[in-house]
């Protein structure tokens with residue numbers, strides 16, 4: 410039986426008026442009945458483009474969805490965990506519209522199957538029923554592997570190596586493991602307890618965690634090798650926010666998005682501000698503006714973006730959620746200067762922009778409109794205009810002019826034998842799932858290396 414509805418089964422969520430006053434998860438998840446109803450929309454296509462060209466880690470989407478239709482939720486989970494160690498995370502934070510769901514055949518005439526929501530359902534179901542099932546463990550191997558950075562790339566790499574029985578230690582400079590999943594993605598999109606459970610699964614699989622230890626300060630690649638680690642994976646992420654580069658950016662109340670989100674997520678520390686301006690149009694800007702509106706003193710949040718909504722790189726679903734939460738978007742608006750008083754932010758001077766005709770590459774450039782300057786009264790400004798990797802601490806590996814680690818596209822091997830790198834530290838900022846895919850590919854190459862096959 411196939412559910413021929415063109416409309417997908419809606420996931421219940423908190424009312425926008427209520428959710429802007431708390432940090433709890435916005436979407437509350439499918440019930441079993443909803444999950445089966447949505448799973449029945451899958452056509453089990455022979456070509457299954459959702460899996461082959463949509464999902465970067467090639468989850469067996471038709472197979473796990475079929476198990477849902479049978480009510481065999483644990484079996485669905487076991488299918489997923491053959492290719493992913495973090496299904497509860499991916500089901501929540503993957504940009505599915507660009508990946509699996511973007512390729513779903515049902516999307517050609519109606520809405521794509523809600524693959525992400527189903528993945529989340531299966532992972533949550535397993536979490537609530539985990540006591541009833543037993544995890545399989547591979548025979549232990551003596552070879553030691555170090556993974557530096559516990560973001561999505563590092564977690565995927567460590568999970569995969571542990572699954573194969575290797576002795577894996579995961580190092581992170583922060584006290585809280587998880588990298589961007591811990592400090593960058595707000596609680597209302599990825600509750601901390603979900604990540605904690607995924608981390609616990611890794612601990613149970615044998616991964617050791619060494620947190621509060623920074624590469625280049627507390628240890629080096631050389632010292633890891635001297636300590637008997639046969640191979641090292643570096644997944645440093647890209648946590649250093651770009652600054653605006655306009656006058657006044659040093660004033661108190663101007664915060665890089667990474668610092669703002671870190672404080673909100675990890676320290677429950679909120680700026681003492683009523684009106685916020687978030688600069689940028691990507692997914693970090695969406696997380697920042699939606700976190701800002703939830704801050705205890707927040708009354709008004711603007712997003713200031715230089716181009717129009719058509720060029721905005723943010724996930725349309727996140728944009729829609731932000732609009733529903735009352736965020737005001739100022740498109741075609743560029744920041745000029747931060748205005749201060751007594752060392753603190755008092756306002757933001759902006760100017761209107763217009764877009765040029767498309768150039769040879771099809772890109773329309775924003776240019777200022779003369780005489781269009783105006784001031785916004787704000788007391789906190791959050792810079793969400795991109796980020797970069799800080800790889801100066803990685804000893805003995807070749808880096809590009811942009812400071813990114815150079816690694817083989819397939820094996821993720823760096824210029825230093827035994828050292829592998831993947832995720833944002835190699836590609837610059839990309840998605841969580843792209844980083845996880847890199848971590849998994851590196852784990853396969855590292856296993857071969859430890860077996861002396863490379």
Ligand code: SF4
Pocket residue numbers: 463464465466467468470493499500503505508509510524525528842
């Ligand atoms: Fe889709 Fe991400 Fe799951 Fe792959 S991992 S199936 S892209 S939600």
Ligand code: SF4
Pocket residue numbers: 450451452453454457458459460470471512513514515522524
């Ligand atoms: Fe099912 Fe869509 Fe994948 Fe086809 S493309 S197998 S309908 S999820």
